[in-house]
Amino acid sequence: MPAAGLALLLGACGSESGAGESLDGKxxxxxxxxxxxxxxxxxxxxxxxxxxxxxxxxxxxxxxxxxxxxxxxxxxxxxxxxxxxxxxxxxxxxxxxxxxxxxxxxxxxxxxxxxxxxxxxxxxxxxxxxxxxxxDPDRPLDGTKWSLETVISGETASHSTGSEKAHFTIGGERVTGSTGCNEFQGVVARTGDKLTFGELSTTRKACTGDAAKLEQTLLGALKGELTYTIEAGRLKLRAPDGNGLDLTAG
Structure with a gap:
């Protein structure tokens, strides 16, 4: 669904209280x-x-x-x-x-x-x-277990029951994790605020139903170059088209 339009500007703005306190930048x-x-x-x-x-x-x-x-x-x-x-x-x-x-x-x-x-x-x-x-201080990218919370596709944010079973951990140039059904591992490189995922290898357990869909979504998202941001215990990964994943620190 499309995002709502911008709010109308109020006639008065700024962030100074009568007591001189400021909320700007906080x-x-x-x-x-x-x-x-x-x-x-x-x-x-x-x-x-x-x-x-x-x-x-x-x-x-x-x-x-x-x-x-x-x-x-x-x-x-x-x-x-x-x-x-x-x-x-x-x-x-x-x-x-x-x-x-x-x-x-x-x-x-x-x-x-x-x-x-x-x-x-x-x-x-x-x-x-x-x-x-x-x-809630920012968590480090390395060594934190990041569990899947939300899949972002266009203007839709979806959360499936059991998606928190999908997770990964980055250590140096390696990434290991689980799709919620199979384990996976691979190589990841970083430059500034970019992560580039190489091909991920997985175990061969047969997945069905929602587990199979979740695995396909996760592995499809962890491909190529993604922009990452960390705020407190949340990691956001975004592809150039705006799609991506939101994960939380475990």
């Missing part, structure tokens, strides 16, 4: 969410992220789709109206969480920054976030 990850004094359970393996750009934009993620637009933070409020939201397909828990969080952001919640903790609240809901690099 990124935060959720550490707790409460509603009416009770903990709200987030979708499995998700955390809410807010990133305040130096040009006055806010980008956010609640587990699946990306959200963003111009933000005004005067008078201790986050004013993000007409939010731009991508429309990737998500599993029901993450879809529901995206809807809830988008409405929360559009309700002009109050914010307060104390040291590396940001509290955003609206009505009976309070979201506490911490500086991203403190809350």
């Amino acid at each position: 990124s935060f990850l959720s550490v707790s969410v409460t509603e009416d004094g009770k903990a709200r359970q987030l979708a499995p393996n998700t955390r809410i992220q807010l990133q305040f750009m130096d040009d006055g934009r806010l980008t956010a993620n609640a587990g699946c789709n990306s959200m963003g637009g111009k933000v005004a933070t005067s008078s201790g409020k986050l004013s993000v109206k007409d939010l731009a939201i991508t429309e990737m397909g998500c599993d029901p828990p993450r879809h529901t969480q995206d809807d809830w969080f988008a409405k929360f952001l559009q309700g002009e919640p109050s914010w307060k920054l104390e040291a590396d903790k940001l509290t955003v609240s609206q009505g009976g809901t309070a979201l506490v976030l911490q500086d991203r690099e403190t809350a």
Whole structure:
């Protein structure tokens, strides 16, 4: 599905509170969410992220789709109206969480920054976030077991039950892993933010059904040159056409 259009620009922008605090250039990850004094359970393996750009934009993620637009933070409020939201397909828990969080952001919640903790609240809901690099440092590419989370194909993000059984680990110029059915190994080279995978050899166990489809998808994605980025415990691999894989640190 196509991505939604850009949000309309708000008349007021910038990120200075009345107290002189600035959110520019800061990124935060959720550490707790409460509603009416009770903990709200987030979708499995998700955390809410807010990133305040130096040009006055806010980008956010609640587990699946990306959200963003111009933000005004005067008078201790986050004013993000007409939010731009991508429309990737998500599993029901993450879809529901995206809807809830988008409405929360559009309700002009109050914010307060104390040291590396940001509290955003609206009505009976309070979201506490911490500086991203403190809350969840970037994992190293080498030696980390990266488990498959999401397959990106065009504007669709898909997650299959059992996909977390597919994983790989990079060590120097070697990559070893599992498709969830067969084990594999091969050579990988890196230049800057690029990884180039050579031909992968696999064991010969017969795979059927969803396991066979997952194996075909994974091995098809780990071919040639891919751009990689690591943020906290998430590794993104993207081919030149934008397709790729999202993986999480095991």
